[in-house]
Amino acid sequence: MTQQKEDTAIDTVLEIINSNGLEGLGEAVSILINEAMKVERSSVLKARPWERTGDRIGYANGFKDRAIASRLGNLLLKVPQVRGDVRFNPSALDKGIRSERALKVAIAEMYIQGVSTRKVTLILEKLCGLEISSTQVSNAARLLDEELDKWRNRPLSAIPFLQLDARYEKVRQDGVVRSCAVLIATGVTPDGKRTILGVSVSLSEAEVHWREFLISLKKRGLHGVRMITSDNHTGLKAARESVFPSVPWQRCQTHLQQNAAPYVPKLSMRKEVANDIRSIFNSPNLTEAERMLEMAVERYKATASRLSSWMEMNIPEGLTVFMLPESQRKKLRSTNMVERLNKEIKRRTQVATLFPNEASLLRLVSSILVETSEEWETGRAYLTAEENQK
Numbered sequence: 193m194t195q196q197k198e199d200t201a202i203d204t205v206l207e208i209i210n211s212n213g214l215e216g217l218g219e220a221v222s223i224l225i226n227e228a229m230k231v232e233r234s235s236v237l238k239a240r241p242w243e244r245t246g247d248r249i250g251y252a253n254g255f256k257d258r259a260i261a262s263r264l265g266n267l268l269l270k271v272p273q274v275r276g277d278v279r280f281n282p283s284a285l286d287k288g289i290r291s292e293r294a295l296k297v298a299i300a301e302m303y304i305q306g307v308s309t310r311k312v313t314l315i316l317e318k319l320c321g322l323e324i325s326s327t328q329v330s331n332a333a334r335l336l337d338e339e340l341d342k343w344r345n346r347p348l349s350a351i352p353f354l355q356l357d358a359r360y361e362k363v364r365q366d367g368v369v370r371s372c373a374v375l376i377a378t379g380v381t382p383d384g385k386r387t388i389l390g391v392s393v394s395l396s397e398a399e400v401h402w403r404e405f406l407i408s409l410k411k412r413g414l415h416g417v418r419m420i421t422s423d424n425h426t427g428l429k430a431a432r433e434s435v436f437p438s439v440p441w442q443r444c445q446t447h448l449q450q451n452a453a454p455y456v457p458k459l460s461m462r463k464e465v466a467n468d469i470r471s472i473f474n475s476p477n478l479t480e481a482e483r484m485l486e487m488a489v490e491r492y493k494a495t496a497s498r499l500s501s502w503m504e505m506n507i508p509e510g511l512t513v514f515m516l517p518e519s520q521r522k523k524l525r526s527t528n529m530v531e532r533l534n535k536e537i538k539r540r541t542q543v544a545t546l547f548p549n550e551a552s553l554l555r556l557v558s559s560i561l562v563e564t565s566e567e568w569e570t571g572r573a574y575l576t577a578e579e580n581q582k
Contacts (some may be wrong), residue, residue: 222267229282233272234278249277337551340558344390348409350416351379351389353460354439356432357530358425359537363395364545370395372550374537374557375405379529382416384573386529388565389414393554398427405433419512423447443509444475448528451506455499465492465499472507473525478514485511520575529574536560 228545234240238278239248255270274280355378363372377389390412392405402425421429421442432441451471456462468488477482485507492500513525547553568574 208306218267218551222269225267226270229269229272232282233274233280235272236278250274250280252275256569303406315511337555340555340562343562344558345412348389348413351387351414352382352416352418353380353524354389354414354417355379355527355530356420356422356425356428357527358428358536359534361541361547361553362405362545363550365395365549369546372547372553373398373401374553375401376530376561377405378533380524380574384575385571386574388533388561388567388568391554391561393550393556394555395550398425399430400427402428402431403434406431410435412528418518419524420512422522423527424451424509440512440515441509442512442525443506444525445510445513446528446531448472448506448510452499452502455502457496458498461496463494465496469503469507476516476518478511481511481514482508501545523574533561533564536564 201356233252237248237250237252239245241252249513251274253273253275256273258269258271260267260269268457271282272280287500357378359374359376360371361374362369364370368410372393372395375392375394377391379385379387379389388404388410392401392408394401394404396404399501417436417439419440420436421444422432424442432439449466452465453462454468468484471483472481472488475484485503489500489504492503510525513521516524537557540558540560541547541553
C-alpha cells in the first residue's frame, strides 16, 4: 500500500513536469520533499501509518502546513507530526530552513549594499518568484545582525602572529558626514591558517578605539601572540603597549617604504632610496640589516639630511621580523594580508558611498569578513605547520 502511494507521488511529479516544464519544478519538488518526510517519519517511528508492530515507538499525528522560500519559489510543504514519547524533526525541512535563512541573509546583504527595497523585490521575483516587503527586508537585516554579532564575539584561542590595520569610511552623524575608523585584526593560527579575529567600527578617538578593540580580543581568549605587525596608525602604539606590553612589534615594511618618499628631496633620488631600503629589508640577518642601515644613514646626511634622520629613527621598527626564521619573514613583515582585505571592503563599500550610521557600516564589513575568514580557514595553509612552530 505504501509503495503504491510512493509510486503515485512519483507519477504525479512526472505529470506536473511534463505538463508545465520548468515552471512546475516548485510544485514537483514540494511533492517529493513531502514524500521524503513521510518516509523519514515512518523510519523514526519504526512503523508505517496504520501498521501494527511491536517495534513502534510513537504514532503519526497528521500534518502541519509550512511554506519555505527557495530558488524555485515558495515550496508548500506538509510537515509530518508525531505524538507519543518521540521527537521528530524532518532533515529535509531543517535543510530548507537553512536555505531560507541563507536567502534572508542574501536579502539583507543586497539591502545594506545600497540596493533599494523595490530592487530587492524585483531581483527576487526574477530569481525565485518571491515578493519581499520592506518589513521582511528589515527582519532579514536583523537576522543578519544576530549572526554577525555571534561571529564577532566568538571565543578565540592562541594566535602566534597578529596583524592589525585600519581603514576609513564616510558615515553621517547628526547631519554631519564624518570619517569613521574600521579596525581589523587578522592572524595566523598554530596550524598556519589565516583567520580574521575581529572588527570594530567607531567614531571615537583613535587611541581609545584601538585600546578597547585590543582588550576585547584578549577578553575573547586571544593569547600566545609572538609578534604584532601593523602600520604606525595614530593611537595604535599607545594602545598596543598598554594591552600587549611585552609582544614585539613589526612595523609594516611596505608602508615604511612608502613613508620614506616625502623625505626624499629630489625626484631623481627616489629609485636609489627605494633600492637602499629594500636591500636593508632583504638582508640575510639582523646584523647585516643594521650595518646597511648605518651606511645609508651616513650616505644621505649630506644630500638628504631629513631622510637620513627619518631612516635612523624609523627603519629599525621594520627590522623586528628578523627574530623569525627566514622562511617566515616575507609573509609576516608587512600587513599585505590585511591590505587585500581592505581592497575587497573598498570595492563593496563603494556601492553605498555614504553610510547612514555606524551599525550599517559594521554590518556590511562584518559580512565581507565572515565570508573571507571561512575561505581562509578552509583553504591552504599560509605558513606550514613546521614553520609556524619555530
